[in-house]
Amino acid sequence: MLRPLQTLFFVFIGSFLLTSCATSQTKSTAKVNNAPPATKWGELVSNSAVFRQNHTGFALYDLEKQETVAEYQADRYFTPASNAKLFTLYAGLCMLGDSIPALRYTTKGDSLIFWGTGDPSLLHPDMPASNVFAFLKNWRGHLFYYPHNYTGKRFGAGWSWADYADYYQAEISPLPLYGNVVRFTNNTVSPRTFKDSLRTAAWSEKFKLARDEFANNFYSMGWPTKSFTEDLPFRVANSTMAYLLSDTLKKEVRLFPKTALGPQFKTLYSLPIDTLYRRMLQVSDNMFAEQILLLCASQIDPNNEGIDATKAIEHVKKQFLADLPDEPIWEDGSGLSRYNLFTPRSVVKLLQKIHAKVPQQERLFGLMAIGGKAGTIRNQYKSKTPFVFAKTGSLANTYCLSGYLRTKSGKTLIFSLMNGAYIKKTAEIRAEVERILTEIHEKY
Template sequence: MKTKILNTIFTLVLCLATLEAADAQTKRKISKIFKASEIVNNHYTGFALYDPVKEKMIYELDANKPAIPASNTKLITLYTALNMLGDSIPGLRYITKGDSLIFWGTGDPSMLHPDLNSTKVYDFLKNSGKKLFYSHSNASSEFVGSAIYTIAMVSLPIGVNNAQAYAGSDGKVRLKPEFLNAYLKLDTSYRPRSFTVQRDERTNTFSYPAMSMPADFTQTVYLVPGAELTQQTLSEVLGKPVNVISMALPVSAKTIYSIHADSLYKRMMLPSDNYLAEQILYLCSSTLPGPLSIETAIEHSSKIYLTDLPDLFQWRDGSGLSRNNYFSPRSIVKMLIKIRDKIGDEQRLLNMFPVGGVSGTLRTAFKTDNGVPFVWAKTGTLSNVRIQGGYLVTRKGKKFIYSFMNNNFLVPSADISNEMVRIMTMIREKY
């Protein structure tokens, strides 16, 4: 009996030793790949490779050091939304009083968005048969003119919160929505290099130069959010009057849900849509007491959902446009683990990520293996910043979770992107 027990213990110890030796060998081989790279050794490169079966890191390179994550910030936004929102997106809060329908936005960006096929809120307002009153009282965030917020922070977005400037059939510059043409003026002091429409820094007033306009001229102009813009845009698209009222959102207000949440998240993740990312985080704050606020959502998520990240972090926005976001590769890997565990279903999880050689921001980055993809990852791109974070399946069927972060490089960005693809493909082939 003792002999059997001793043999069993010996076998277990031998197996563990063999596994440890294999992991050590893998670590050495991956280390050689990075040391041999002429590119990743000339700037900050952070890398973390995690084995979800063994629940351990296989290889780390400066993985504890914070870096600008760019659009990998959307992973944190996604995880926050998965926790704070349900299966369907809350599109509108409302009450009825006699012949009046009073409503508040939630920050939901799906209404009449060209890529989301969401008409439930529109249909509800269009067919209510009541006088419509919009309250802006729960929208505390004001437009401040920064690059981050010019395309977001709208309590009741319609479409994608922008205007289209175009050459009209009469040869004059026009704006759509049509009501904005009342705020479009000639400015002889405005002298751009080519014909463009300019929006005032803080208001939805527009000017164009005294110069020839191309016959095929088109331009997208982002709008300054506010009660008046929502009122006028809604009135135009609904074809009926919408009034503005100042009324606090009551606890008893009912909710209209718009679209399935995964549809919104996928649209944010695959093309890396900055507008949707900011709005989703703004939308998350609608589930908390008080006015809508990205800062409130970040504070809540950081205190409730992100306390187990391995390294200190700094989080400033939903999209990753801010260069004041800082997360380490280890923290990005932890976020990917948390997202996987929260979603539960692997196919649902992978459907939300760009697929190497197939879709989204990785459509042209990787080559599939005879049509079979092996990388599902979120990219991140800013000047001097290139990031990948996601899930990898090797040729032997092993599954890894990884974060690959590059900051402060001076070589062409395409060289960095290509090197990330080369290294991840090597890991795919060898392990």
């Protein structure tokens, strides 16, 4: 009788211990997996069927409350594409004044020696005329162009070199002319210097213009069936730039040999700086973004030792961006580089800092692409009163949108919604981003 009782006793104790262990294990597991519940705004993103196979991150910040109201994978790193231009904007706001420092120059007798600081506006076909052309045209003595102060390469780190002939990848240079592109139309070639450089190549059913990679030899294939305007970057060389200036000014411009320029110089200012920011953000002009970084680099080069974008980036990161939640991997000004990596919460923090620099919302929002009205989102977010003011970012398999959102209730929100590594059509991703932001606009 005793043995069966002992057996039952040990079975009971064993069962109790096993149950206790299981309960303890369940509680422990529950504790580990007990992540904070997402808000309904974050759930719009996390529950999206369109984003299901994406790498997606989202952050939403209430300016009035000064608090984050929604996050979804906001600490993950994403390729930002042209969202990198927001970092370039902030660099400019921190380092540049109200007007573009277009030229540096010095004089020796009747000779004017001048060099560029990165200003992309001189003779640009889509920009207003500045005083730089008149300044050079009206000089009564000799003109010498010094091109040796640029120490960078023609393309940024991580760019696709196969895109050398595409309009969005003009070469970087210290004193761009004509936007560093040749503009072809049905009847004209500008700058006219290149009008004899166009040849007819092999036949093609589809009209196309092309260029040799390392020479300014342009080719047309096929025949245009309608009016067209097409920009192709030209190959930048010191002699080419001096010749373009000579041809346009109708006076000789010679190259000045490489030497130590030193700190003795004057600066000529040109257009309002917002003309650069607005085109960079609304049209998503890559060339302007890279050149704005060079303008910033020139501000930390008082002895004219040499400018390049990497110096500006490192300076801005150290002096102005040390408080971001996550260190930005920032390689270029435009976002063409696949090396760039930012997190949504860092982009939102950056947009807070931009807003603090430009608290006048009429000015700030006027620089951005405006939903239903201007720039890269003019065909989206259509409303009687615009409510999205943002920067797009698009590369293959990448679509990001970050900026400011006005709600029907009168709130101003900052958001960053970043998508990458998807195989759907970008139009589907773009439409889903629009659906989510429109719902927040209507219901927040």
